[in-house]
């Protein structure tokens with residue numbers, strides 16, 4: 001694992017959380033085709049491993065398109081034969097023979113169609129499911145290689161990132177599903193039907209062909225009109241699910257202020273907008289369906305009239321009427337569903353681009369080549385470092401100081417001074433705008449990022465505890481560690497006794513431990529990793545006095561024989577440090593030992609005096625003496 005705990009340093013989650021739905025301006029028509037082509041090309045790369053399945057699906061689709069025509073031929077044959085044998089003196093014998101033939105043909109066709117349709121759907125689904133898996137897996141693998149700046153950018157706030165990924169994957173896979181499973185067989189059968197219609201009679205074929213562009217036009221209109229409402233609907237759904245989650249999170253406040261009616265009203269309003277929207281979608285869909293059915297009926301009537309004309313002319317048999325009507329319905333069937341393909345394309349245009357933007361953000365990849373040193377000492381030097389966060393906050397100004405190996409250095413300063421930012425730079429979560437950082441005499445930027453983080457331990461104010469057992473959580477520090485090593489790490493973190501007192505011991509659920517216990521689990525993880533350099537960023541700030549005291553013992557152990565940088569507002573931890581670096585508004589204002597800086601009566605003296613005053617030391621010492 002690259003770092004002891006993949007927790008994002010505090011404040012990094014302080015981005016606006018309001019809007020989870022990526023809103024993109026509508027894509028100009030001209031660019032849409034190029035964009036769609038681009039998306040399909042990218043999708044083709046993901047589809048490449050399934051070439052065999054795709055070819056198989058296509059073969060089955062072609063087979064299916066032929067079986068779909070059998071009914072029309074059988075009906076034509078039935079009507080024509082019946083017309084013929086009805087004139088015979090003894091029609092029954094010929095009639096039974098005919099029934100035998102058509103039953104056999106329909107049976108064979110149906111059995112074949114079942115296999116073809118099953119295979120076609122099954123293979124189509126396999127392509128879709130595999131693609132969905134590959135897209136999700138690739139994006140996760142990819143973003144894991146990205147820099148911290150990617151995660152902390154407001155664009156990628158966790159909710160938004162999740163939504164962008166989910167919508168991207170689902171829009172792409174639905175496009176594939178719609179194409180392979182729903183539309184392709186219908187289109188294939190429509191094309192075969194049209195060819196048969198043309199070969200039977202040019203004018204009948206023309207009626208079938210004319211309907212195609214009309215349907216295309218209506219379907220496009222339908223999809224475009226519904227698109228806006230559908231997007232709104234998605235937004236409502238997201239807000240609604242967010243509402244319930246935030247309600248659960250805020251339930252104590254809601255109840256204590258007796259705001260249940262207000263919360264219910266908020267829910268009602270969204271619900272009302274949702275139902276209005278839903279009704280609009282349904283009514284629009286009904287109107288368009290009606291228009292399409294009407295046009296189809298006009299087509300059917302035209303076909304009947306035209307074929308009847310040829311029948312009366314003696315150029316065709318009566319059976320041709322049903323034959324042509326059925327073929328025409330085969331042509332109309334996929335075009336009836338056209339709007340769905342438009343919908344999917346619109347969705348893909350809206351969401352797939354954002355998805356591929358995440359996937360192809362090469363600039364975000366962390367450097368994984370460079371120096372891999374087995375023995376780091378922790379001789380650190382910052383020279384004229386300037387740093388600005390991606391959101392534009394200038395956090396460090398011309399910072400220069402050095403840290404000696406195997407000593408404890410405390411970064412001291414008021415809130416927002418830039419202490420955590422220095423740690424962010426030292427673990428290469430971010431890179432300086434200018435200036436340089438050296439580690440053991442070599443530029444930090446030249447180190448292999450992952451190899452560097454293997455040598456660094458990071459303990460934060462509150463460390464992430466994963467769902468799972470205590471054992472698993474400690475093992476995160478060294479995936480190869482055996483049970484003895486885990487127990488030994490827990491002992492060093494002064495948590496072993498409490499773990500074995502639990503009914504399930506090391507197999508207990510780590511999430512149910514108290515804050516102080518969880519912090520010591522994080523320390524045990526660090527002991528297991530055993531890095532030569534340790535950064536402690538307010539490791540006891542979120543703990544109560546008793547828990548802090550318990551954690552202090554483990555911290556004292558961590559500090560032994562390592563290079564330690566500690567950020568703390570805790571007076572005891574500050575005076576324990578060998579060296580101090582005092583930071584104010586992103587600048588280093590003083591460096592030295594506690595004694596020297598105290599004597600200097602500068603910024604450190606001011607901060608230290610304020611800290612000790614807040615402790616009310618006089619009263620404490622009087623109490624202790626009494």
Ligand SMILES: Nc1ncnc2c1ncn2[C@@H]1O[C@H](COP(=O)(O)OP(=O)(O)OP(=O)(O)O)[C@@H](O)[C@H]1O
Nearest residue numbers: 011012152389393395414415416417418419420421
């Ligand atoms: N991820 C971030 N994105 C943007 N600005 C940030 C981010 N993290 C910190 N900052 C800003 O950078 C400045 C320095 O913050 P930093 O967390 O380094 O201070 P600090 O000295 O550690 O403060 P504290 O003692 O409160 O933890 C502050 O103005 C802060 O708001």
